[in-house]
Amino acid sequence: MVEDKLSVNLSGVQLKNPVIPASGTFGFGYEFADFYDINILGSISLKGTTKEERYGNPTPRIAECKNGLINSIGLQNPGIDMVIQKELPRLKEVCQIPLIANISGFSVEEYAYCCEKIDKEEQIEIIEVNISCPNVHNGGSAFGTTPESAKQVTQAVKKVTTKPVYVKLTPNVTNIVEIAKACEDGGADGIVLINTLLGMRINLKNKKPVIANKMGGFSGPAIFPVALRMVYQVYEAVNIPIIGVGGVETAEDVIEMMLAGATAVEVGAANLKNPYACKEIIENLPKVMEKYKIEKLSDIIGLSHD
Amino acid sequence: MYKRNKYEVKSNKQIAPNVYEMILEGETTYITRPGQFINIELEGFYLRRPISVCDYDENTITIIYKVVGNGTEKMSTLAKGTILDILTGLGNGFEKLMSGERPLLVGGGVGTPPMYNLCKELVKQNKKPIVVIGFGTKSEVFYEEKFKDLGADVYVSTIDGSYGTKGFVTDVIKNLTDYTYYYACGPENMLKAVYDIAQGKGELSFEERMGCGFGACMGCTCKTKYGNKRICKNGPVLKKEEIIW
Structure with missing residues (x-):
């Protein structure tokens, strides 16, 4: 059966395939139900959620790049209460797969508060803790840039939930392995990497930054080799599952990420360019597996390591 | 869909x-x-x-x-x-049913095109549209004849006065009184000027740098009196009464 060939397991949560739209590129899922049946996905990492509603950054928030884009959304979201009251029920109407909540915060307490609330939602089977968003001036990135604060957030969140906690890391650090290990020490059930790379563009016509907030997170196929390298390095250093993310666009990319050590793979920017990206990747996986003589996807996790 | x-x-x-x-x-x-x-x-x-x-x-x-x-x-x-x-x-598009008998359609530069199909649809419903389109100079004017062919009353403004009324679309609109509702699309400063001068209710179509174009990325969000809206999904057309400048 095809599903068995594709299925993977994240801390006891069985996904029918390893393909997960990445947080921030898929809204709360239902927007994509207008394009295809989103129940074919392995899971969905939902839009990053904070305690209070956030408008986010001023526009323009998007800058195009060769092989990618820069975004500076600034964690726009309706706040944890509205996510629970409105977004999750609306998604439930069109989607019954296990979901990943993505939680952001500006203090350790805020992370814990949101995780405790989302912990009670049946639809949510994994909590992804974003300690890496590079867009917000007064928080977020700070937690992901030192092992101590990364561990502190992880521990605080683990105390308030029994669901698997996956910590999403920023690549904008000197040593990602140290951070990943600190999260594992703090009790993380898994690691998600990488978030966007800090970047910028300047408009030649007005000689000013394209993005209102000047800088933003660079994503898209251009960052795939960086993400792959970090997944590879972290796989060698930790004993918990990794979700690989960064520039994945094809079934081949998914397989490469898994060979580097990812148990599942998130697809981000590709969804914005092609709303059918995840569907096409899932449909192509069996063909590409056959081509490379892969019987079961779960067999190849980390296979590139010595 | x-x-x-x-x-x-x-x-x-x-x-x-x-x-x-x-x-x-x-x-x-x-x-x-x-x-x-x-x-x-x-x-x-x-x-x-x-x-x-x-x-x-x-x-x-x-x-x-x-x-x-x-x-x-x-x-x-x-x-x-x-x-x-x-x-x-x-995108949401314009609400045709709001037009009344004599809708005013305002287009500035490449904000003019969406007015064409709107005009066509309104004429089909036996409405009598007034079309006001503004450009920089005479050589930039396009679609005037096509709007006339639909049967609309057409006014053109050019900033340098080389064709039609000298000035902006608002220099035409300020002399119009008999329209029932308005639709506008153009640069933001034009939309603001139309908003300030046009009487009664209307709707305006906005532009923003977009990521996806279908509501997923939150790249084109704006604030409205009815909460945050995504120009690509909840817009590009906003009702006059909800706009915050």
Whole structure:
């Protein structure tokens, strides 16, 4: 059966395939139900959620790049209460797969508060803790840039939930392995990497930054080799599952990420360019597996390591 | 509801300096309202180009675009027969039912195109539209005759006074009194001026740099009196009463 060939397991949560739209590129899922049946996905990492509603950054928030884009959304979201009251029920109407909540915060307490609330939602089977968003001036990135604060957030969140906690890391650090290990020490059930790379563009016509907030997170196929390298390095250093993310666009990319050590793979920017990206990747996986003589996807996790 | 499909370029010609009219052949059933837009994938560019629909029928879509950057420059070179990957049916579009008997349609520059299909639809419903379109100078004027052919009363303004009323669309609108509702699309400073001067109710179509074009990325959010809205999904058309400048 095809599903068995594709299925993977994240801390006891069985996904029918390893393909997960990445947080921030898929809204709360239902927007994509207008394009295809989103129940074919392995899971969905939902839009990053904070305690209070956030408008986010001023526009323009998007800058195009060769092989990618820069975004500076600034964690726009309706706040944890509205996510629970409105977004999750609306998604439930069109989607019954296990979901990943993505939680952001500006203090350790805020992370814990949101995780405790989302912990009670049946639809949510994994909590992804974003300690890496590079867009917000007064928080977020700070937690992901030192092992101590990364561990502190992880521990605080683990105390308030029994669901698997996956910590999403920023690549904008000197040593990602140290951070990943600190999260594992703090009790993380898994690691998600990488978030966007800090970047910028300047408009030649007005000689000013394209993005209102000047800088933003660079994503898209251009960052795939960086993400792959970090997944590879972290796989060698930790004993918990990794979700690989960064520039994945094809079934081949998914397989490469898994060979580097990812148990599942998130697809981000590709969804914005092609709303059918995840569907096409899932449909192509069996063909590409056959081509490379892969019987079961779960067999190849980390296979590139010595 | 929206859909991705392949479209064939049937024609792509310059109709004013830096302004092109492209006719695309393919599925149009997902376009449901005037004022919606399509999102065009271009080889060599990561993001799609969102362009408003000027007109459409059972199997063609007409768009008018201005060359403003590398993407639209590339579009201007596309030859007849080129196949493009396009998302259609995007955006909310204009509310035709609000028009009353004598709607005012205001277009500034390349904000003019979405007014064309709107005008056509309103004429079909036996309304008597007034069309006011503004440009910089005489050579930039396009579609005046096409609006007249639909049966609309057409006024043109040019900033330098080389054609029609000298000044802006508002210099025409300030002398009009008998319209029942208004629709406007153009640069933001024009929209603001129309908002300030036009009487009664209306709706205005906005522009913003977009990521996806279908509501997923939150790249084009704006604040309104009814909460945050995404220009691509809850817009591009906003009602006068909800706008915060």
